Amino acid sequence: MAAIRVTVIPGDGIGPDIMSATIRVLDALDCGLTYDYAIAGQTALDKGEDLVPQETLDLIEKNPVALKGPITTPVGKGFSSVNVTLRKHFDLFANLRPALSIPGVRSRYDNVDIVTIRENIEGIYSGEGQTVSDDGERAELRSVITRKESKRLMRFAYEAARRLNRRKVTVVHKANIMKSTSGLFLDVARSIAKEYEDIEHEEMIVDNCAMQLVMNPHRFDVIVTTNLFGDILSDLCAGLTGGLGLAPGANVGEHKGIFEAVHGSAPDIAGQNIANPTALMLGAAMMLEYLERNEDAERMRKAIRFVVGEGKVTTPDLGGKASTSEFTDEVIRNL
Numbered sequence: 001m002a003a004i005r006v007t008v009i010p011g012d013g014i015g016p017d018i019m020s021a022t023i024r025v026l027d028a029l030d031c032g033l034t035y036d037y038a039i040a041g042q043t044a045l046d047k048g049e050d051l052v053p054q055e056t057l058d059l060i061e062k063n064p065v066a067l068k069g070p071i072t073t074p075v076g077k078g079f080s081s082v083n084v085t086l087r088k089h090f091d092l093f094a095n096l097r098p099a100l101s102i103p104g105v106r107s108r109y110d111n112v113d114i115v116t117i118r119e120n121i122e123g124i125y126s127g128e129g130q131t132v133s134d135d136g137e138r139a140e141l142r143s144v145i146t147r148k149e150s151k152r153l154m155r156f157a158y159e160a161a162r163r164l165n166r167r168k169v170t171v172v173h174k175a176n177i178m179k180s181t182s183g184l185f186l187d188v189a190r191s192i193a194k195e196y197e198d199i200e201h202e203e204m205i206v207d208n209c210a211m212q213l214v215m216n217p218h219r220f221d222v223i224v225t226t227n228l229f230g231d232i233l234s235d236l237c238a239g240l241t242g243g244l245g246l247a248p249g250a251n252v253g254e255h256k257g258i259f260e261a262v263h264g265s266a267p268d269i270a271g272q273n274i275a276n277p278t279a280l281m282l283g284a285a286m287m288l289e290y291l292e293r294n295e296d297a298e299r300m301r302k303a304i305r306f307v308v309g310e311g312k313v314t315t316p317d318l319g320g321k322a323s324t325s326e327f328t329d330e331v332i333r334n335l
Contacts, residue, residue: 004291007059008035011069012042013265018277019069021328022284025303028332031288031296036063041071041082042265052085060090065287066258069280070265083251084127086258087120092251093149094156095120095230096286097262099237099247104309105318107242109217114237115164116223117157118230120251122149123181125227145181145226147188154192156252157224161199164222168200169193172209172225172233185226210236238262245276245317246308248283250290259287273323276315278308281331303334 010019026033038056045051060066071082086092095118101111122145129142161169171189175182186203193201204212206229212219213233217240223233238247244263251258261279269275281304288297307313313330314320322330 003032003034004065005034005036005063006287007056007063007066008037009040009056009066009068009071010037010043011040011265012072013070013267013270014275015043015069015071015265017271017273017275017324018261018280019067021277021324022067022280024328025281025300025331025335026284028335029296029300031293038066040068040086052082052089057089060086060256060258064256065290066256067280067284067287068258068260070261070263072265072267083260084125087251088127090253090256090258091121092253092256092258093120093152094118094252095234096160096250096252097230097234097237097247098286099234099241101241102246102305102309104311105242105246107240109240112217112237112240114213114217114220114223114240115160115166116225116230116234116237117153117160118224118234119149119153119185119226121227122146123227125231143178143181145184147184150185150188151192154189154224155195157222158192158196158199161222162196166199166221168202168221169196170202170204170209170220170223172204172206172223172229174206174229176205182226189224206233209233213237213240234262243317244279246278246282248279248281248286250283250286252290257287257290259283259290273325274316275324276317277324277328278304299335303331306334307331 010016036059038059040052040056044053097116099114124143126144128144132139173182173186175186213236238244247262249260249262260283263279285297285300307330313322313327315327
């Protein structure tokens with residue numbers, strides 16, 4: 001089995017803690033990975049580098065996948081999002097966010113199994129036309145949706161549904177009010193859905209979708225939507241299954257993928273060996289699937305889910321008393 005090089009970006013705050021734990025599990029699997037380490041975000045700025053140094057971009061470009069820890073993004077002011085920068089630079093047009101219940105984890109519902117597929121480079125988050133007037137009294141932000149990108153995302157979503165043996169795709173929109181952007185997105189969805197007669201096509205306005213997720217999440221299978229709506233709804237789905245500490249994510253393009261924990265950098269507990277690495281570990285399992293290391297991915301995912309669900313060796317955020325290292329040791333023992 002040929003070795004595959006992975007670009008590893010530990011990130012900020014607890015990022016190095018949970019990345020170290022995740023790499024330990026990957027190494028224990030002995031699945032033929034080697035690592036090139038890179039920096040981005042506040043860590044890079046603190047070293048006098050650019051937000052995303054050219055060396056980091058070059059390493060991501062060179063390797064087929066990257067594994068990324070959480071990176072701090074200031075609220076309101078400050079530097080722009082590293083995540084948005086990487087998605088646009090590498091044309092990572094699709095964001096996948098699985099929300100899968102873990103038996104034993106306290107949550108409002110059991111047996112939730114939803115995949116949210118979010119458009120990743122257009123819409124409100126495209127960054128186009130973001131201005132504030134000189135007097136600070138008026139702010140503007142453009143949302144851009146194109147037929148080309150909507151088609152690409154829809155085909156990706158329906159192909160993913162078919163590959164994962166899913167039965168239904170729910171297209172979430174706001175075309176009743178945002179008739180130009182959401183209207184175009186919905187028009188494309190209807191067109192592409194006709195090519196997949198084996199998969200049920202459903203349409204839902206975003207505010208109704210949020211309500212239905214809270215009331216009856218089991219009615220959903222695959223959700224596909226635009227950038228902003230997907231960002232919000234995928235976090236809602238994470239809340240249904242135990243929170244962001246258990247939520248992995250993948251940013252995928254035509255030839256590359258960046259896999260991550262979607263939670264924040266939690267600088268208040270950085271370096272204390274108490275951070276929960278579950279989300280990043282599950283992101284690494286998604287990476288293994290992307291690399292077609294399916295057996296290794298399943299071993300890793302089963303071990304994580306068993307340890308978390310059993311609840312005997314878990315980190316404080318999950319109600320346990322274990323350290324990050326002890327939790328990782330337990331996952332490795334169960335591989």
